Amino acid sequence: MFLVTGATGGLGRKIVHTLCEQEKTVRAFVRLTSRYAELEHRGAEIFIGDLRQERDIQKACQGVQYVISAHGATGSSDGDAQTLDYRANIDLIDAAKANGVQHFVFISVLGGDRGYEDSPTFKAKFAVERYLQNSGLSYTILRPSGFSSNLLPLAEQFSNTGIYLLIGDPHNRSSIVSTDDLARISVDAVFNEAAHNQIFAVGGPEILKRSDIPAIFGRIFDRDPIVVNPPLFLFDSVRTAVGIVNSRTQKALGTLRTLLANEFFCTSKEIERLESTFHIKMESLETFLRRYLSV
Ligand SMILES: NC(=O)c1ccc[n+]([C@@H]2O[C@H](COP(=O)([O-])OP(=O)(O)OC[C@H]3O[C@@H](n4cnc5c(N)ncnc54)[C@H](OP(=O)(O)O)[C@@H]3O)[C@@H](O)[C@H]2O)c1
Numbered sequence: 141m142f143l144v145t146g147a148t149g150g151l152g153r154k155i156v157h158t159l160c161e162q163e164k165t166v167r168a169f170v171r172l173t174s175r176y177a178e179l180e181h182r183g184a185e186i187f188i189g190d191l192r193q194e195r196d197i198q199k200a201c202q203g204v205q206y207v208i209s210a211h212g213a214t215g216s217s218d219g220d221a222q223t224l225d226y227r228a229n230i231d232l233i234d235a236a237k238a239n240g241v242q243h244f245v246f247i248s249v250l251g252g253d254r255g256y257e258d259s260p261t262f263k264a265k266f267a268v269e270r271y272l273q274n275s276g277l278s279y280t281i282l283r284p285s286g287f288s289s290n291l292l293p294l295a296e297q298f299s300n301t302g303i304y305l306l307i308g309d310p311h312n313r314s315s316i317v318s319t320d321d322l323a324r325i326s327v328d329a330v331f332n333e334a335a336h337n338q339i340f341a342v343g344g345p346e347i348l349k350r351s352d353i354p355a356i357f358g359r360i361f362d363r364d365p366i367v368v369n370p371p372l373f374l375f376d377s378v379r380t381a382v383g384i385v386n387s388r389t390q391k392a393l394g395t396l397r398t399l400l401a402n403e404f405f406c407t408s409k410e411i412e413r414l415e416s417t418f419h420i421k422m423e424s425l426e427t428f429l430r431r432y433l434s435v
Contacts, residue, residue, distance in 0.1 A: 142166040142330075143204040145191060145232065146211030147184070148174040150289045151247065154323035155208055156184050162327070169200050169211075191228040194235075201235035206330045208245040213261065213392075220392065221260035229268040233275050243278045243330045247322075250285045250315075250341055250404045258394035269339070280329035282322070284342040285404045288428040289319040291353065295429055298357040304365050308372040308400040310351035315343025315405040318423040325418050334417050342414060343406030345422040356426050360435050372401060 142159055146152035147168035159166040160182040168184040169191070170176040180186050189196030191211055201207070209232055213224040229246065236244050252265040272279050298304055322342055329335040354365035375397065383390030406414075415422060 141185075141204050142206045142208060143169060143187075143200055144208045144210060145169045145200075145228075146209070146247075147179060148176055149210060149212065150287055151319055151322060151326075152208075152210040153179070154289075154319055155210055155326050157182065158323050158327045160184060164327075167200065167204065191232075192223050194231045197228065197231045198235045198238070201232070201239045201241065204236070204239060205242045206245075207232060207236045207241050207243075208247075208326050208330075210247045210326065212247075220388070221264045221395070225261050225264035226267055229264075230271055233268075233272055233277065237275055237277055241277060243280070243336070244272060244275075245280045245282065245326050245329050246272055247326065248281050248283045248339075250283045250343065250406070251398075251402065252283055254402075256398045256402070259398040260391060261395040262398060273337075278336050280335045280337075281339040282326060282329070282342050283339065284317050284322050285315045285344070285406065286317070286399070287319045287322065288316050288344070288423075288425055289432075291316070291425070291429065292432055295357055295360070295433060298354070298365070299361045299433075302361075302363050302366050304354035304357060304367050306350055306354065306367055306369045307375050308350075310349065310367070310369060312350050312401075313347050313403045313405045314350065315345075315347055315411075316353075316425045317342050317344050318425075318428045320428070321420060321422050324420065325414070328418050328420075332418065338417075340414055340417070341406045341410040343404075343411060343422070345411055345424055347405045348425065353425070356429065360426070360429055360433065372397075375400060 144155050147156050156168050156179050166184045167187050168179045169187050172188050187200045213221045248265040252262050256262045269281050354367050358365040379393045
């Protein structure tokens, strides 16, 4: 039995789909308010709980052999990094150990080891990585770059308006990863001994400048992109203003600022290692978008 946390998130949902396609038994950890009906239809066992509650985590881990931690204090989550990205993962690792779990896959983040002080999420991820490595559990730590599926709503907007908002340096590089490839790797890591007790940077096959993304959208939709490119200091001014009324949100925006201000790409050596370990050819961003947008 697999336990997948964040099962209704962008990545977690794909992981559950992959497991169901492979006819593996899977328990999807969801909230009562999550959109989980589709997972149930695919055959996943639904566990309703809250990752902020240690008791729920302990109960969810009973009878489980493999854990894939794919939740996060992102998207529709109302939790903070300390509670969800850090505490819930520590509780999950402890419960996995207590229940004799055979392998633990942790979705971290590319650059989590760079010590970005402004990002509560990056700090939490790195602390969890170290805790997992010292836990005695068999593990795989995946450090992905940005997910391709995040760009689908932006592509839809672009198709209507031709406008692309790019905050900060357009020359910053990234290796956007196909969310489908990452889901497959997350599952394969469990049964692939070469992936055990290893850390992998996970990205797409190409290093893209941020300005390449509107150009890809332009090619896909056959229209010239109008790139709106405010400088980073404008974001900083807004963040400071937000801080006057809500210091918690200001702190949480540190992760977005870290993402906007830095480069997150994998080297060709890292991609080679990934592809040879998992016997996979990583999909490019353009192929992913064309596949999902049917263009
Ligand atoms: N997105 C990226 O580009 C990116 C890049 C690198 C690393 N990552 C990491 O990859 C992982 C998956 O990211 P994602 O973008 O797929 O996440 P996401 O779409 O934002 O989903 C977050 C998931 O966590 C669940 N969750 C939040 N709070 C919860 C709680 N209190 N109890 C139970 N479940 C809770 C959410 O449930 P609901 O559906 O109920 O909200 C959702 O299923 C995260 O660890 C993230 O840090 C993401």
